[in-house]
Amino acid sequence: MGLSEGYFRSVMVGLVLYLLLRLILSCWILPILVYRKIRKNGFGGPTPRFPLGNVTEMKVDTKIINNVASSSLAISHNIHPIVFPYFARWQKSYGEVFVYWLGKEPFLYIAEPEFLKKMSSRVHGNKWGKPNVFKHDRKPMFGSGLVMVEGDDWVRHRHVINPAFSPPTLKAMASLILEPATKMLERWTTLINSGKLEMDVEKEISSMTGEIIARATFGLRNEKGSEVFEKLRAMQFTLFNSNRYVGVPFSHWICPKKNLEAKKLGKEIDQLLWSIIKDWDGSHHRYLVGYLMEGEKLSAREIVDECNTFFFGAHETTAMALTWTLLLLAIYPC
Known part of the structure; x- marks a missing residue:
């Protein structure tokens, strides 16, 4: 013994x-x-x-x-x-x-x-390395989308996505952009005429760009697109509020509750996107999901990840640029 x-x-x-x-x-x-x-x-x-x-x-x-x-x-x-x-x-x-x-x-x-x-x-673009630490920490957000894949996969994803951002395609989407922007400006006019001289411009523009991206991705009347956007925004706040020690060993144990919440949101978003892809009948060719599904060059998992990437990449940059532009115009009116 x-x-x-x-x-x-x-x-x-x-x-x-x-x-x-x-x-x-x-x-x-x-x-x-x-x-x-x-x-x-x-x-x-x-x-x-x-x-x-x-x-x-x-x-x-x-x-x-x-x-x-x-x-x-x-x-x-x-x-x-x-x-x-x-x-x-x-x-x-x-x-x-x-x-x-x-x-x-x-x-x-x-x-x-x-x-x-x-x-x-x-160094060619497809040879640039992507940090593994971000691949892990931001997986619920981007999955295996364009900003995370490398090498030949990056070339393949880029080749599929490029047509969605050609000048003729973007010009055809002008109505998708015009309607939400017009509605926002009309709402501002109503608020000002009613005597309310202050408003949260960042929140307003964030909501407007979110609606545009939902429409550009899934079509004009897809309510699931708006639901996906709301959940993606919730995930964004959850991840950036918890992963403040990116790269530090065992950092994912610092805020386990937030990380579990982000994974839960990720699964819910995936289910919504799966249902949209499943219901797609080929009539929405001019929307992003149509280009992604054309020719079966991407798997269903990759299509879901690219939709996530497009939401995050297009929304935050556009909303912040517009908000900052309005601030500069307010500071320098002449």
């Missing part, structure tokens, strides 16, 4: 030591070796503190700038130092190209067009 207990304890001690060594190797030794190799190749940047990398610095800078911004009434169009204070500070110290770290994952920051042009001329 004593021999068996001793053997069991030895095995357990050995297992614990093995896991501890793997943890140290993964979280400290390997990232340090990668950091030294990057420095040796001429890339500067802030010094990381593993296993958090530069996350602590980023949080401190964001907290400081938020306190300053909340106490100031001044509005400036120079938004970069306010939204990304750490990038603005590092850019002054290390130039327009540098490496920063999220946990044990290095990221290349590029604010120099010529550098990007030079890199693009030497």
Whole structure:
């Protein structure tokens, strides 16, 4: 009995030591070796503190700038130092190209067009790598959509999607854009005439662009498209509120409830998209789902992921650009 207990304890001690060594190797030794190799190749940047990398610095800078911004009434169009204070500070110290770290994952920051042009001329678009850490953390959002696939899969997805964004196709979608925009402006006019001089412009534009994207993806009268959009927005807030430690080992355990909520929303969105694809009868060729289903070049799973990608990629960028444009027009009316 004593021999068996001793053997069991030895095995357990050995297992614990093995896991501890793997943890140290993964979280400290390997990232340090990668950091030294990057420095040796001429890339500067802030010094990381593993296993958090530069996350602590980023949080401190964001907290400081938020306190300053909340106490100031001044509005400036120079938004970069306010939204990304750490990038603005590092850019002054290390130039327009540098490496920063999220946990044990290095990221290349590029604010120099010529550098990007030079890199693009030497490396084809389908050869650019996609960070595995984002593939995992953003899987409920993008799945295996265009922003996540690589190599030949990227070429295939791009080839299928390109026709949906040709000038003639976009011109044919003008009515899909015009109607929601007109309705929004008429609603604003009514509110102003009734004496309400303040409104949440960002919320209004976000709702309007969401309706446009739902129509452009699934058609004019597909109510399921709007439901998908609402759930995708909920997932977006859930993911970005929980994954603040991207790249940090075991970060998915920090907010398990939020991560489970995002996965649940992901499954509900998939079911809605599956039902839309199943009911598709080929009459909506001019909508995105029609192009994705043409020729059976993409699997049903890939079509679902591309719909998700289109919602996220098209909505946030468009809504923010329009909101910021209106703000600039308000600041500089002449």
